[in-house]
Amino acid sequence: MGRRAQQWLLALGLLGGLSAHAASPVWAVRGAHNTVYIAGSMHLLPPQDATLPPGFERAYRDSARLVMEMDLGALDPGAMSEWMMAHGTLPVGTQLRGVLGDSRYERVRTAAQQLGFPVVALDHLTPWMVGIELTELAYANAGYDSDTGVEEQLLRRAQAEGKPTAGLETLEEELGGLAALSPEDQVHMLEQTLEDIRDIQPQMREVLGAWRAGDADRLGQLLADEYRSFPSLFEPLVTVRNARWLPQVEALLRGQDNSFVVVGALHVAGPGGLLERLRRDGFSVRQLD
Numbered sequence: 001m002g003r004r005a006q007q008w009l010l011a012l013g014l015l016g017g018l019s020a021h022a023a024s025p026v027w028a029v030r031g032a033h034n035t036v037y038i039a040g041s042m043h044l045l046p047p048q049d050a051t052l053p054p055g056f057e058r059a060y061r062d063s064a065r066l067v068m069e070m071d072l073g074a075l076d077p078g079a080m081s082e083w084m085m086a087h088g089t090l091p092v093g094t095q096l097r098g099v100l101g102d103s104r105y106e107r108v109r110t111a112a113q114q115l116g117f118p119v120v121a122l123d124h125l126t127p128w129m130v131g132i133e134l135t136e137l138a139y140a141n142a143g144y145d146s147d148t149g150v151e152e153q154l155l156r157r158a159q160a161e162g163k164p165t166a167g168l169e170t171l172e173e174e175l176g177g178l179a180a181l182s183p184e185d186q187v188h189m190l191e192q193t194l195e196d197i198r199d200i201q202p203q204m205r206e207v208l209g210a211w212r213a214g215d216a217d218r219l220g221q222l223l224a225d226e227y228r229s230f231p232s233l234f235e236p237l238v239t240v241r242n243a244r245w246l247p248q249v250e251a252l253l254r255g256q257d258n259s260f261v262v263v264g265a266l267h268v269a270g271p272g273g274l275l276e277r278l279r280r281d282g283f284s285v286r287q288l289d
Helices: 002-013 054-061 077-088 096-100 102-114 127-141 150-161 171-179 183-212 216-229 231-253 274-280
Strands: 026-030 035-041 065-068 165-167 259-264 284-287
Touching: 026 054, 026 231, 035 054, 035 150, 035 231, 054 150, 065 150, 077 127, 077 171, 096 102, 096 127, 096 183, 102 127, 102 183, 127 171, 127 183, 150 165, 150 259, 171 231, 183 231, 231 259, 231 274, 274 284
Parallel strands: 035 259, 065 165, 065 259
Antiparallel strands: 026 035, 026 284
């Protein structure tokens, strides 16, 4: 369940065009004695198109550890589900229809039915959880799978080879921004989700093309657009998290060993992204082919 928030962020923030620019979505950042590679991830990929761009192989082989948003190798599924239900369930006696109103609730019912899911199973959930559930269903119906996504591919390889893994944040830090949204912003998030999942197939084809091209300028523009359209969501879920991660990445850059940091592409490029923050702090950043 922890990856559902990442899936929703991907759907919200990375919808857009292609580029003729040919590079990998992986950047090398030079420290005094080492290199930290930073990759923009696709948390879900279709199994038939799951081969990672060449830069991922180079960065993985040249690194002593794999660092993700959360350390998926150490994640406790039971604790994750428990946290989600504790923070994503409406108070006893409250139903989703009462929170959303009849018109919005009927839109949710229609979307759930189109995805083959009974809306009654969503009736006890908060709007932000409903948005995540619908997004996960939409991705699954479109053929996108976290098992073939970037992190899962790299995690399986690291575990098989005994390469250490680490995380930049806890489950509560990653999902806390969603749970802390105001009731109004939770409804706004759900409304935007309902819009996004309507055209998920053509959107994701464009996303894959832009990601494989390593088009940082395009990703940055998309991020700026989303800040303008929904700043109350992106402040806690992107800006705050990037600021929290930056000291950890810079600590890796002060080490001796190379590291491979893999985070959602939304966190890498654009205003307030990790690359901009690292350049501002004086580090040299180079995109891999």
